[in-house]
Structures are given as C-alpha cells and as structure tokens.
Amino acid sequence: MSTLSELTSKADYIASKNNRLKSQWHTYQNSLIQAVTHSNKKINHEFTYGEEQDIRFTLFNHFAVSIHLNDDFYSQDIVYSLNMATSSEEPDFKAFAHARLNEEGRIDDTVDIRDRNAVLEHYLNKISVIYQCLFDSLHSNQPIHEQLEKLLSPA
DSSP states (O other), rough: OEEEEHHHHHHHHHHHHHHHHHHHHHHHHHHHHHHHTTOOOOOSEEHHHHHHEEEEEETTTTEEEEEEEEETOOOOOOEEEEESTTTOOOOOEEEEEEBBTTTEEEEEETEEEEEEHHHHHHHHHHHHHHHHHHHHHHHTOHHHHHHHHHHHHHO
C-alpha cells in the first residue's frame, strides 16, 4: 500500500510530465501559426482559428485542416485531419497524417518546435498529400471529394 507521501510524489511527477508536454504543444501551435501567417509562400492557406485543443487552417478558402494532440491522457500523437463534411453538415474530420511530439520540444525526433521554418516545412510535408490529391483530381477531371475520401479511408 502506498503512503500519502508516495502518492503525492507520483502525482507531482505525473502532473509535471503532462504540463511539460502541454507546454511543448502550445509552443508548437504558436510556431506553426506564426510560420504560416508570416510565410511568403503562396500556398492558398490561411489560419482560421484555434482553440486550446486544436488549430485550424483553410486551404483554397474551402478545405479545413485541423491539427491537435490525440485526446488520450499524455498523448504525444499529433493528428492532422481534414474536414470531409459539406458546408451544410456538422464537421467530419478524418485523419490523414500523424506526428510525434516529445517533451524535449521535437516533432518526430528531428524538428525543433522553436524553429518556425522547420515547423512549417514539416507541416507542409504532412499536408502535401492533400495538395497532391487535389492536383491529381483536377488534372484528371475526377471528382475531388471522392478522391479525398479514398485518400483518407483506412486501408
């Protein structure tokens, strides 16, 4: 049986680890938002809004992308998802990519979350599958929504 002192120590450790991860998440959010909003790259991409749980961008004034930490306690899994609902429906975000955020402030163990350019490049690599799907659909005159559904469907 644990003593109150042991439980207090464990609770402090758990809270400290979780708070550190949340702090890294907020730093990543800020770096990504600033990188996108200050970028001179013409990617038809804009920050729309963010809440504590996620940040969102709109592509081509139509497609909503959400980035959030997985809902599990102390999850280090960053989920990138695309809203597949039509404008008249409730949002229906489907994951298309994942990354890992660690306590040391790195994404996928390589990208420093304080380096805005590196964060932007990592993010653009994640969303490039969406751009490629849109490009391919338009280039081959295929229905875009159907192609995106295929891309986002679990294999």
